[in-house]
Amino acid sequence: MQKFVVDKDDNxxxxxxxxRICQDKQLPYIIIEKRTKYATVRWDYFSYTKENEEKIIDNQNIYVEELEAIFQKYRxxxxxxxxxxxxxxxxxxxxxxxAPALAEELYDIVVKIVG
Incomplete structure (x- = not known):
């Protein structure tokens, strides 16, 4: 299963x-913005339904430590x-x-919340 997309050329x-895929399937919307040597990995919850947004908001403090830990691992x-x-x-x-390994771990954290 695809967990993210790589945007190489600001496409x-x-x-x-x-x-649209993330919205339809209620998947984490994760993008890797790739440059020559470095990349930005980003996730935004705006592809989720109101119900899933509420799960994210209600559980955000629980997962902030995990988000910081994966950053430390790949920084x-x-x-x-x-x-x-x-x-x-x-x-x-x-x-x-x-970046791809970080994106996969980020995906897994988000999926734990929204189920």
Whole structure:
């Protein structure tokens, strides 16, 4: 099962198609924005139904530690996280080779919440 999409060229068609799949199947909307050496891994909850959004909001404090732990696992000195509550997560400047593994772990955390 696909857990994320890689956006190499700022391709809105790829990103929009992935959003529709995530919305239809209620999957975590995770994108890797790939550059030459580094990538940004991001997740946004806006593809979810109101019911699933409420699950995320109700459980966000439980999972923030896990979000920080996966950042620590894949970070480098240049990397920076941005975790706004739990519904919006960015990991900036992750090495391109490590980004897919981080994205998969992020997916697994989100799935634990929404079921």
């Amino acid at each position: 809105s068609q790829t990103v929009n198609a992935w959003y 480098n000195p240049k990397s920076k996280p941005r975790i706004d509550g739990f519904g919006l997560v960015y990991y900036f400047d992750i090495e391109v080779e490590k």
